[in-house]
Amino acid sequence: MGADVIDRYVTDLGSRLNGSPRQVRDLLTETRDSLADATEAHLGSGLTEQEAQRRAVDEFGPVRVIANEYQAELAVGYGTRTLVWLAIVLPLMHMAWEYGRMLFIGPWPAFATPPPSWYLFVAKANDLTNGIASAVALAALVAGRLVARRYDPKLLARVAASIGMVAVGAVLAGNLSIVLATAHLDPQRLLQSAPMTIASAVSWIVVVRLGLLARRCLSCATIVV
Structure with a gap:
């Protein structure tokens, strides 16, 4: 379902990270908030919920790339x-x-x-x-x-x-x-x-x-x- 696009992305991202549980949780929270804000912006431009979430995820970047960046930070x-x-x-x-x-x-x-x-x-x-x-x-x-x-x-x-x-x-x-x-x-x-x-x-x-x-x-x- 479209409403699960962000949830699936964040869950996949979290499964690839290894580090302090608190730091991982903070990074995932920031990611979810950023995706939610981007989704809201795309909804304002006339996209559906599913389309807005997919656009937000695509703009944020592939999970593997983001996971590598986050893992370096961790x-x-x-x-x-x-x-x-x-x-x-x-x-x-x-x-x-x-x-x-x-x-x-x-x-x-x-x-x-x-x-x-x-x-x-x-x-x-x-x-x-x-x-x-x-x-x-x-x-x-x-x-x-x-x-x-x-x-x-x-x-x-x-x-x-x-x-x-x-x-x-x-x-x-x-x-x-x-x-x-x-x-x-x-x-x-x-x-x-x-x-x-x-x-x-x-x-x-x-x-x-x-x-x-x-x-x-x-x-x-x-x-x-």
């Missing part, structure tokens, strides 16, 4: 969100953990014997990982926005996803390495505070969540509509 949004999370959440999480450690544990007691050099290297690398990942994400956010405007908009999302996956992998590897190294030298250090044990578990959950966000970002950037 990819930029996901890429930006991923980099912002990496740039802000990782250092905040590290600072919160250190503050909690000072609050519930205090300064780390000295080892019974001086720790080996490999342990100090692991500890230092683990401390630096969050800061480095955050700095790289911030730099990619600034540079990526400029590149995305001149070249493929989905490039920002691909860069963000790659950085996110590498950063999450590095943070997880660093956390796991220091836990295993500490367990090897002094297991009691891992059991000094129940609140910090919970905080560590929460940190792992946040990092895994960032990894899932990066994976979704990559999917959003590589989908073919």
